[in-house]
Amino acid sequence: MTSATHRSAAEIGRTAQGPRPLPPLGAQRAAADLSHVDTELANGLRVLAVRKATVPLVEARLWIPFAGDDALHPAIAEVLAETILTGTARRNRIEIDAELALIGGDIGAGVDPERLVLTGSALADKLPTFLDVLGDVLTGATYADEEIAREKERLVERIAVSRTQPRTIAREALQKHRYGDHPATREVPKAEDVAVVTPEQVRALHQASVLPRGAVLVLVGDLDPTAVIGDLEKVLGGWASDRAAVRLPALPDLTGPNVLLVPRAGAVQSQIRLSAQTVPRTDPGYAALQLANLAYGGYFSSRLVENIRENKGYTYSAHSGFEFTDGTAVVNVDADTATDATAPALLETRYELGRLGQVPPAGDELESVRQYAIGSLLTSTSSQAGLAGQVLALASTGLGLEWLNEHPARVAAVTADEVAEAALKFFAPKRFTGVVVGDAAVLEHKLLALGDVVVGEPA
Amino acid sequence: MADPELVRYTLDNGLRVVLAPDATAPVVGVSVHYDVGFRSEPEGRTGFAHLFEHLMFQGSESLEKLAHFRHVQSSGGTFNGSTHPDYTDYFEVLPSAALERALFLEADRMRAPKLTAENLANQIDVVKEEIRLNVLNRPYGGFPWITLPPVLYSTFPNAHNGYGGFEDLESATVEDCAAFFDTYYSPANAVLTVAGDFEVGAAKDLIEKHFGDVPHRPAPERPSFAEPLPTTELQGETIDPHAPLPALGIGYRMPDPINDVDGYLAYLVLAGVLTDGDGSRLQQRLVHREPLVVDIGAGAGLFGPFEARDPDTFTITLIHPHEVPRERVLAALDDELEKLAETPPDEQELRKVTARWTASLHSEHDRLVSRTLALGSFELLYGDASLVYRLADRMSAVTAEAVSAAAKSLRPDARAVLVVKPASEGNNEQ
Numbered sequence: 001m002t003s004a005t006h007r008s009a010a011e012i013g014r015t016a017q018g019p020r021p022l023p024p025l026g027a028q029r030a031a032a033d034l035s036h037v038d039t040e041l042a043n044g045l046r047v048l049a050v051r052k053a054t055v056p057l058v059e060a061r062l063w064i065p066f067a068g069d070d071a072l073h074p075a076i077a078e079v080l081a082e083t084i085l086t087g088t089a090r091r092n093r094i095e096i097d098a099e100l101a102l103i104g105g106d107i108g109a110g111v112d113p114e115r116l117v118l119t120g121s122a123l124a125d126k127l128p129t130f131l132d133v134l135g136d137v138l139t140g141a142t143y144a145d146e147e148i149a150r151e152k153e154r155l156v157e158r159i160a161v162s163r164t165q166p167r168t169i170a171r172e173a174l175q176k177h178r179y180g181d182h183p184a185t186r187e188v189p190k191a192e193d194v195a196v197v198t199p200e201q202v203r204a205l206h207q208a209s210v211l212p213r214g215a216v217l218v219l220v221g222d223l224d225p226t227a228v229i230g231d232l233e234k235v236l237g238g239w240a241s242d243r244a245a246v247r248l249p250a251l252p253d254l255t256g257p258n259v260l261l262v263p264r265a266g267a268v269q270s271q272i273r274l275s276a277q278t279v280p281r282t283d284p285g286y287a288a289l290q291l292a293n294l295a296y297g298g299y300f301s302s303r304l305v306e307n308i309r310e311n312k313g314y315t316y317s318a319h320s321g322f323e324f325t326d327g328t329a330v331v332n333v334d335a336d337t338a339t340d341a342t343a344p345a346l347l348e349t350r351y352e353l354g355r356l357g358q359v360p361p362a363g364d365e366l367e368s369v370r371q372y373a374i375g376s377l378l379t380s381t382s383s384q385a386g387l388a389g390q391v392l393a394l395a396s397t398g399l400g401l402e403w404l405n406e407h408p409a410r411v412a413a414v415t416a417d418e419v420a421e422a423a424l425k426f427f428a429p430k431r432f433t434g435v436v437v438g439d440a441a442v443l444e445h446k447l448l449a450l451g452d453v454v455v456g457e458p459a
Numbered sequence: 460m461a462d463p464e465l466v467r468y469t470l471d472n473g474l475r476v477v478l479a480p481d482a483t484a485p486v487v488g489v490s491v492h493y494d495v496g497f498r499s500e501p502e503g504r505t506g507f508a509h510l511f512e513h514l515m516f517q518g519s520e521s522l523e524k525l526a527h528f529r530h531v532q533s534s535g536g537t538f539n540g541s542t543h544p545d546y547t548d549y550f551e552v553l554p555s556a557a558l559e560r561a562l563f564l565e566a567d568r569m570r571a572p573k574l575t576a577e578n579l580a581n582q583i584d585v586v587k588e589e590i591r592l593n594v595l596n597r598p599y600g601g602f603p604w605i606t607l608p609p610v611l612y613s614t615f616p617n618a619h620n621g622y623g624g625f626e627d628l629e630s631a632t633v634e635d636c637a638a639f640f641d642t643y644y645s646p647a648n649a650v651l652t653v654a655g656d657f658e659v660g661a662a663k664d665l666i667e668k669h670f671g672d673v674p675h676r677p678a679p680e681r682p683s684f685a686e687p688l689p690t691t692e693l694q695g696e697t698i699d700p701h702a703p704l705p706a707l708g709i710g711y712r713m714p715d716p717i718n719d720v721d722g723y724l725a726y727l728v729l730a731g732v733l734t735d736g737d738g739s740r741l742q743q744r745l746v747h748r749e750p751l752v753v754d755i756g757a758g759a760g761l762f763g764p765f766e767a768r769d770p771d772t773f774t775i776t777l778i779h780p781h782e783v784p785r786e787r788v789l790a791a792l793d794d795e796l797e798k799l800a801e802t803p804p805d806e807q808e809l810r811k812v813t814a815r816w817t818a819s820l821h822s823e824h825d826r827l828v829s830r831t832l833a834l835g836s837f838e839l840l841y842g843d844a845s846l847v848y849r850l851a852d853r854m855s856a857v858t859a860e861a862v863s864a865a866a867k868s869l870r871p872d873a874r875a876v877l878v879v880k881p882a883s884e885g886n887n888e889q
Contacts, residue, residue, distance in 0.1 A: 006641035009574040009633045017672075019521040023563050025534060028556035029485040029656065054483045055821040086737075093747075097737035101811035104818025123818050150750060157753040157780060160703040164598045269588075269596040300538075301529045310525055313584025316592050336592050368533030375535010375554045382484035383826045 031378055034387075037225040038400050041233055043240040044213030048395050049225035052384050056124045057104075058221030059388040060134070063396050065214050066116040067183060067248040068205075074113065074186040075193035076201050079148060081111040082155055083202065084118075084210075086147040088140035093147065096133060103129050107137070113184045114248045114325060115396070116210065121385070124222035128231065135235035141206060148199045156191045163188065166264075166336070166437065170271035173262045173435045176458035178254055178275055184325065212236065214245035216395040220388040251328050253277050256433040259346075261447050261455045263440035270342040270438025272349065274333040276431040280324055281397060287373075287410040288418035289426060293331055294369035295361040295419075296320050296352060296427060299376075301368060303352045304333070312348070314341035324397065331426065339439050343446035346436065350450075353429040360420035374408045465845050466659055467838070470667070472675040473647025477834050477844045478662055479654040487655035488831030489561040490550035491569065492839045495643035496543045496767075497621035498684055506623010507631055509542040510586050511639055515549065516540065517578040520571035524578060527564055534560050537828075542621065544767040546839055552828045555656040559665050562653075566669035569646060574636040583628050590622050598701040602879055603708035603776050604761040610695035611710040611772060611875035616684045645676035652835035652844070655827050686770055688712050693875040698882055704753065706778045706879035707785055709792070711869045713759060715769040717841060724854050725861040726773055727764055730757040731812030732804050732862060733775070733795070738811065740795050745777070751788050752777045765833075768840060773869070785878065793871055800867035803859035817851040 036050040066077060085107060086093040100106055105122030118137075122130035162168050168188060175185035219228060254277040278289055290298075297304035297320030308314040318335040333353075337345040361369065381387040381404065394403050436447060440455060447453045466478040497508045518524040531538045536553030549568075551561045594600035605620045612618040651670065653662055689712070699706075714722035733741045734757040745752045755777040760766050779788055823829040824847075838844040 006638045009637040012637055012640055013571050013573045014520055015571050020563070020567065022521070022530060023559040026556040026559065028554050031485055055825040057818060057821050057825070094738045094743070098807070098811060101736055101738065101815050102807070104814040104821075106815070121818065121822065123814070123821075150747060153750070154746070154753055157704060157778075161598060161753075161778070164701050164703050166596055267596065269591045299532050301525070301532045306525060309585055310581070313581045313588070316585055316588035336588070336596075338588060338591060341588075364533070368529060371535045372532045375557075376537060378484075378535065378554050379486050379537060379552050379827070382486045385822065385825070 031381070033405065034401070035225055036401050037229055039229060041212065041229070041236060043236060044244070045236065046216045046395065047229060047232060048216065048218045048391055048400065049223065049228045050220045050387065050391065050401065051223060051225050052220055052387060053222040054384060056222050057121055057384060058124050058127050058130070058219055058223050059384045060118075060120045060130070061218040061388050061392040062118040062134070063216045063392055064116045064210060065114065065245040065247045066111060066209055067114060067246045068209070069183050069249075072193055072197065072201070073183070075189035076197050076205050077111045077116070078155060078189045079152060079194060079197045080202050080205055081109040081116060082151040083143050083147050084109050084137060084141050084206070086151070087142045087144050088136045089142060090136055090140065091133070096137070099129065099133055105130050107134065113186055127223060127228070131231060131235045135239065138210060138236065139238045143199050143202045143206070145199045148197070148202060152194055152197060155194050159188060159191045159194065166267070166269065166271055169264065170273050170435060170437045173260070173437055173458045174273045174275065177257075177260045177435050178433050179251060180459055182249070182251060184248060184251055209246055211241045211243060211245040212239050213241065213243065214247070216392065218388050218392045218395060220391065221384050248326055251325055254330060254433055256431055258452045258454045259433065260435045260458060261440055261443060261453055262435050262437045262457060263455070264437050265439060265441065267339065267437070267439045269336050269338055270436055270443065272333070272335045272337060272342065272346055272434070272436050274349065274432045274434035275330050276426065276433070278322065278329045278331045278426050280327060280329040281394070281399060281403070282327075285418070285422060287407070288414045288422040290373060291366065291369045291411070291414055291419050292356065292361070292423040292427060293320055293322065294372060295365060296356050297333055299369070299372055303356070304349065307352055308335060308345050308348050312344070314338070314345040314348070324393070327397065333432070333434075339442050342436065342438055342443055343450060346447065347450055350429045353427050353432065356427045357424035360416070360423045362416045366416055366419060370411055370414070373411045377404070377407060463848065467844060470646065470670060472671070472673055473645070473678065474670055474673070475650045475838060476666060477650065477652040477838050478659055479652070479830070479834055480657055480659055481654065482656050484827070485555045485656050486552060486827055487555045487558045487561070487653060487657055488550065488552045488827040489558070489565060490548055490652045490831045490835045491565050492546050492548045492650045492652070492835040493644055494546055494648045494678065494681070494839055496545040496547060498544045498616040499643070500619070502615050503627060504631060504635065505619050505627040506586065506621065507627070507635065507639065508547060509622060510582060510628060510631060511636060512540045512542045512547050513582040513586060514574060514578060514636060515568050515572055517582065518573040519568040520573065521567045522564070524573075527568070530560060530564060536561070543762060544621065546836060548832055548835060550828060550832060552831070558653070558657055558662065562665050562669045565651070566673060569644065569649065569670070570673045572640065574633055574640065576633050579631065579633055579636065583631065586623070586628060587625060594622060596701070598699060598703065599706060599879065600701070602699070602706060603710070603774055603877060606697050606879070607708040607710045607772070607774065607875060607877045608761070610693050610877050611689065611712075612686055612770070614684070614686055617686060617770060641676065642679050645678060646670065646673045647675060648678040650835050650839045652831050652838065654831040654834060684768070684770065689873045689875065692871055694878070695875065696878045696880060699879050700882040702879060702881045704778050704780060705785065705881060706776065707788065708877040708879065709775040710875040710877070711773040711873070713771050713773045716765065716771045717768050721853065721857065721861070723759065725857050725865045727759050727816075728809065728812050728854065728857045729862050729865045730759060730773070731815065732799070732808055733757045735812060735815060740799065741792065744795060745788065745791055749791065751783050751791055752779045754778050765840070766836065789871070789876070796866045796869050800863055803863035806859070809857070809859060809862070813851070813855045816854050820851050
């Protein structure tokens with residue numbers, strides 16, 4: 001189409017020499033041990049400071065357990081996260097932004113039913129200024145009436161946008177279907193709740209819940225881990241309380257009612273979301289479970305992706321992965337498919353769940369997921385931001401940098417039998433609950449025929 | 460920031476090579492950038508460059524279908540590819556022990572990809588699902604990168620949908636694939652980049668071993684995509700069935716990104732002055748003070764800066780409540796641009812933007828995949844990978860007067876305004 005003379009596809013696909021052998025892997029150097037300090041400040045805040053001086057930056061992540069069972073809690077918490085950086089006694093909103101900008105810095109806040117997270121970074125030689133702003137916000141956020149009023153309006157509009165996203169709709173349906181009215185299900189607050197939140201409620205929630213005891217601060221970058229602890233004692237010394245940050249009540253174990261078909265009239269694509277109980281990183285069987293998940297749908301070369309994307313073209317992306325909540329874990333399977341492909345995609349998704357237990361990964365397939373687990377840990381933690389995220393995920397469940405350093409050896413030691421056992425135990429199709437959100441008029445009779453599917457709105 | 464060691468050379472077959480050793484972590488990044496993007500698609504074949512990108516993962520002479528993914532991942536690596544207006548990139552990040560494998564995989568598909576009818580049909584289905592996921596089934600899907608260009612530009616290369624229409628995708632043939640490959644995927648039309656933990660001499664040997672016998676084919680003549688500037692305000696409208704609120708995409712032309720780098724950088728600083736952070740001008744006025752919009756952003760390039768040759772687009776996108784008339788939003792925007800055109804930004808305003816840029820460039824370079832891709836795309840588009848390391852300094856040197864002049868050029872009578880209407884409003888709004 002673009003050149004007058006070109007070779008045919010067959011000519012392009014072969015050379016005189018013919019196919020060539022895949023080169024072997026070379027020798028792998030291990031990641032250097034990183035100097036770090038893992039300690040607790042006098043106010044009860046756990047701090048993990050890691051020196052990784054690849055670029056002159058510092059990445060910061062502050063994780064505060066932030067649960068609440070009041071019906072308005074999600075709305076108040078959302079307004080708090082939107083306004084925590086809009087002013088203190090010492091700095092107004094514009095001054096906070098300007099001060100951070102001048103040090104190449106940023107701080108953002110996000111909240112969900114489990115925790116409040118502040119994420120930030122700055123040029124390393126400006127770390128004292130960054131920490132000063134952070135401490136100021138934690139101890140002195142003022143939540144001015146006019147800032148609250150304005151952010152509430154924006155939030156109401158943004159919630160409207162968010163609720164039209166298929167993935168938000170599917171996530172909300174999944175949460176309700178699997179956990180009923182547990183506080184964990186209230187991820188996106190109701191617009192009408194946000195509208196009635198008062199500044200007094202936001203200030204009271206900060207007072208009651210933005211607490212150091214039980215929280216974790218991770219700092220990764222071009223810093224001195226020992227010296228920074230002393231700086232933090234000074235900057236965060238005024239942030240104190242006898243009480244501990246509020247943890248989410250334990251989630252009930254998933255035992256799996258039927259998959260729920262949630263109608264979304266006229267949708268051109270469906271969201272398949274399945275979920276089953278597993279075990280967290282602290283469990284001795286986690287490494288085997290991790291490898292079983294990779295083989296199922298946890299990476300691109302997995303059985304699920306090869307089946308429903310690469311062989312059948314039902315989906316652009318299919319994936320399975322863990323969701324960790326406090327001390328528990330589930331595995332989630334996600335795929336978005338064209339309406340016509342939805343029923344066959346669910347059939348194949350369940351088929352692969354069953355096959356994982358009956359014909360478990362072994363040989364090359366097992367070695368592939370093993371190498372991927374070890375190698376992807378190496379690449380994902382090679383940047384400051386990647387390492388900070390990984391360390392935070394560990395620290396929030398009580399683990400530390402040792403877990404990261406020891407995990408490659410744990411993965412290397414997993415046997416085929418252990419993976420087979422994890423596959424049979426945790427990936428059995430009957431353990432999975434979930435939702436399919438899509439055009440029920442087209443999907444209903446086919447999905448019901450597959451069995452273990454009911455139609456309706458989530459509870 | 461001092462220039463890290465950078466080695467650049469060209470193989471006999473025309474393949475340009477960039478080596479950027481860095482031993483701070485035992486991982487390597489490998490990328491190949493081909494000098495063809497969706498602006499080079501012929502009429503009737505919209506989306507073809509991106510569809511072809513998918514096919515390059517579907518097997519080659521030495522690798523069965525699916526083998527590419529398996530070999531990268533079973534070496535502990537990650538991979539992907541992406542299609543831009545003016546180039547297409549392919550990349551892997553792996554533990555350093557897998558460097559030779561990555562070079563082998565890229566060389567094999569540069570030499571002899573397997574282009575089959577079965578794989579083409581399968582990937583047409585996958586790409587259609589990708590479009591449903593990212594465009595058809597979500598609010599503001601394809602806004603503004605698909606929907607704004609047809610308003611601002613008048614020629615097919617600049618105006619058409621790079622994801623492609625389903626009819627065009629479905630009518631693509633294996634013959635089209637063969638012609639596209641032979642025309643655009645020659646080593647002389649590509650840049651190979653290796654960054655991370657390796658030894659330069661050994662890497663050079665491996666590159667010669669695997670890429671050295673890929674036969675030379677001449678690089679195609681690169682056409683100009685130049686278009687005259689708009690002489691009036693261009694207007695367009697789309698109905699978005701999923702959008703809950705109206706949106707505006709405003710597109711302006713900018714200086715030639717390649718031949719006027721400093722002029723282009725002035726627009727990047729301008730974007731920061733306008734919308735970067737609570738203290739920026741448009742955030743302050745349109746989001747916080749008045750407030751007229753829910754969200755607003757400004758930037759260079761439809762996918763980000765430095766990813767296209769001339770012509771390139773400066774965009775302002777915003778979402779606003781139903782009850783705010785768009786004329787009010789545009790009037791406030793023009794008013795702020797006029798103020799900036801009359802009075803250059805102060806020194807602190809500039810320092811805020813450039814300090815954040817400096818930090819974000821450091822952060823980007825810290826992620827090996829971003830560093831590898833940036834070196835490759837700068838070598839391809841600018842003929843100079845090392846420019847990546849000088850961007851922060853060049854940006855800090857942009858003057859207040861240059862930013863003011865850039866603001867002055869963003870005139871209402873030389874721009875495109877795309878109106879996105881929620882389906883509920885139909886055509887009867889306001």
